[in-house]
């Protein structure tokens with residue numbers, strides 16, 4: 001069976017899992033999204049794309065942006081500097097938990113993919129002001145997604161900003177402990193905007209392909225050193241699905257980075273393949289229920305193995 005036909009069938013097969021999740025409601029704009037959408041896309045090593053379902057629907061990238069911003073922060077500052085501000089270990093807690101900021105002796109975030117670590121990473125992006133910092137993130141994301149149409153969803157951004165008090169609490173906590181190196185409100189503004197960039201399943205799969213090829217575009221152009229792509233993908237494997245990261249890697253066998261908009265980005269470096277799914281109904285950890293079902297079926301069918 002053609003892979004395209006398999007994707008069509010597995011999307012249908014996993015539709016019942018939509019009922020096991022709900023669209024995110026803590027960001028009001030995301031609560032308006034139709035939960036019944038499902039899409040999948042695969043980018044082959046040569047850049048060709050196989051896609052199915054709602055693969056051209058625009059949705060908010062949310063936490064998947066954390067991978068792209070980490071890559072840019074590494075380019076801007078180097079590995080040593082970035083990891084003076086955060087650890088590289090799973091947290092075992094929810095993405096917006098404050099617990100470990102208090103209990104870690106140095107009060108630094110456990111990793112760049114939970115919210116405090118991601119906000120810390122955003123604070124390291126270079127730029128004269130918050131507008132320039134966000135524009136650098138957007139331009140970098142467009143480049144590695146090979147898609148100039150990626151843009152800010154203003155309504156989502158305003159919605160995140162209006163309801164982002166837990167993110168404010170996390171950031172002020174770090175500031176109060178003397179470990180946050182930048183202005184709290186300016187950094188949060190950039191963070192809310194980066195989470196509110198609209199992507200499609202296809203553009204996400206292209207970003208996954210970029211990381212899977214070790215930081216090289218489908219044209220062959222190298223954008224980041226291979227080492228930085230390894231850091232981004234290694235941490236996706238260990239921390240990308242929050243406190244479900246271990247079970248996800250065990251069940252599905254590919255690294256995944258989720259967002260509460262319903263996307264999951266999977267860079268499969270061993271095969272130089274980029275995969276993305278979109279299903280806005282998410283579970284309590286914030287991960288797409290049907291999206292994970294599709295990835296599991298695909299992984300079994302293709303015998304995907306990250307080692």
Ligand code: GLN
Nearest residue numbers: 062063095195259260286
């Ligand atoms: N913008 C969201 C937040 O900060 C991202 C969370 C996520 O996708 N897990 O809460």
